[in-house]
Amino acid sequence: MARKIRVLVAKPGLDGHDRGARVIARGLRDAGMEVVYTGLHQTPEQIVEAAIQEDVDVVGLSILSGAHMTLFPRIYDLLKENGAEDIMVMGGGTIPEADVKALIEGGWAAQIFTPGATLESIVDWINTNVNLN
């Protein structure tokens, strides 16, 4: 039997908007994934440490504070420094289209979901893009 996909849902930054993160965490769990939720106010260092320790396939960042252009690159770089660049970084939040494009084209995020995305579309994306080998 194939193992389950492991996801770290993380809330970097100082804001406390955790509605999205918690809905997604529960939705991914209900879709059969193993989900770890970091809780609020995590630094990039704390998130990367948790991702490596929990041996996850995907890190999902929920950012509604406008700090996405700082946080995505920082977390990506830290994963790389720690030899964990195989962990996929995705995210969601209040992120303008132009920034979504810049983050994906820059390689800092594999995918970003913005308001209105369904749980199914997120689950499908993870199932399609995570390689369980």
Add this chain to the structure above:
Amino acid sequence: MTQKKLDEIKAAGENWRAKRSKLKDRDARFETVSALPVNDIYTPEDLGAFDYMKDLGFPGEYPYTRGVQSNMYRGRLWTMRQFAGFGTASESNERYKFLLARGQTGLSVAFDMPTIMGYDSDHPRSLGEVGRVGVAIDSLADMETLFDGIPLDKVSTSMTTNAPASILWCMYLATGEKQGVPSDKLTGTIQNDILKEYIAQKSWIFPPHPSMRLITDIFAYANKHVPKWNSVSISGYHIREAGSTAVQELAFTLADGFAYVEAGIEAGLNVDDFAPRLSFFFNSHIDFFEEIAKYRAARRIWARRMKEKYGAKNPKSWMLRFHTQTAGCSLTAQQPENNIVRTAYEAMAAVLGGTQSLHTNSMDEVLALPTEKSVQIALRTQQIIAYETGAANVIDPLAGSYFVEALTDQMEAEAEKYFEEIERRGGVLAAIDQNYFQQEIADAAYQYQRAIDKKERYQVGVNEFVDTSEELDIDLLTIDPEIERKQVESVQKLRRERDNNKVQDTLDRLRVAARGSENMIPCILECVRAYTTQGEIVQALREIFGEYKEKPTF
């Protein structure tokens, strides 16, 4: 109504129902946005033991169901108060002047996340967040700039600050001093509602007990020195945005309100010395009638409890005055112009519900901070309601509607059930510790999202009437990353140039107060007058009080 008349209505209703039940209804769920089922029709039968004088009375009179002023909007319209702030203090100052010039009647300050969480702009945790979602305020110097050229005796100012509310409030009082405005002339509100931070908004610093002490210190100081200030704005807004239902918003907010009343009484204050300055802040979501019923129920519950349970004698202590903001969570990133329409209905509900002040969201807020153009449309939406629609002519115009009265009663009854449950759990602080509110809200949020995903509930442009060719053609406000560098430089310059011995003295004095039991506000005021930064004051208190930690659950 006589029993005979009621029997007639009942018989006619039964007849009507027999015919009506043969008709096929649309395939839809007939319930409020909070998943509260509603009947197809309401009649006098739904009012039960409705007693006009006991349940409604007259506006400005107990139990205030119909409104807190006797003449409501015929006397004065609600305060049009757009929440704004971004970048540095001087940029926000320009936005405030822009809004005041366009007929806005009160200010509402949005702080950036470092300011909300008590970090200075040059703290490592502030990286990337300075000036992003509000204005960066590190010290009194920034507060002076923020209100430069805005006379504080002429505007009322609302400040959305909670965990460090005491500090930002002291900066505002000190800015008043610099302008020559004594503190008893200042009017405005600090949000200062830490309970809903633990419950929903999650911007906390200290654990609950010292946080509650800071709040009761503010109550006592405001009562003596800043009597026209609303010392707390007990907020349901964030509870609703976090995903609660309307009833949960109503019940949890009022429960928080009662907890503050009890804390004030326990701190030795007389209830009538601080209760008149408690104010509220509610959400206005998209379900029109449910929202109106919520506001009416809120006033009635508050009045009854304050009078009967807490023994308040001053009618001002019985009155629930509130600010409203339209629901950010009802807006969609898809076809954002539609948000103008959503906001207009929500604003209308707030007005028909008797709000004292109102913020209307801008159409682009789901995407970024609003541009000047979209803020102007949002403000104009309120002006159209006030000056064109006639909604401000008649007080509580939906009173007597069988539906609205039945829904108001239902809201009250459902809220009472929550109060019982909270009491059973040992009160608000205990229930927070048990993760009760957080879990209730998370459950409601999840069910709402599932209903949208499964198309059991519609959102125009999101899961129905989707425009796949859509390309966003509205301009978005961008925050220049230079702002962070400038603000960091400015706080570091301040630390070099001020009298640092004085700063240390004021901090030492505050530490003594914090370890003891005296009121901390005079000491915080001394700190800010010496240009001690917010981060320094918070750090001093953090060393004594510790930090709150949440158990992350989902």
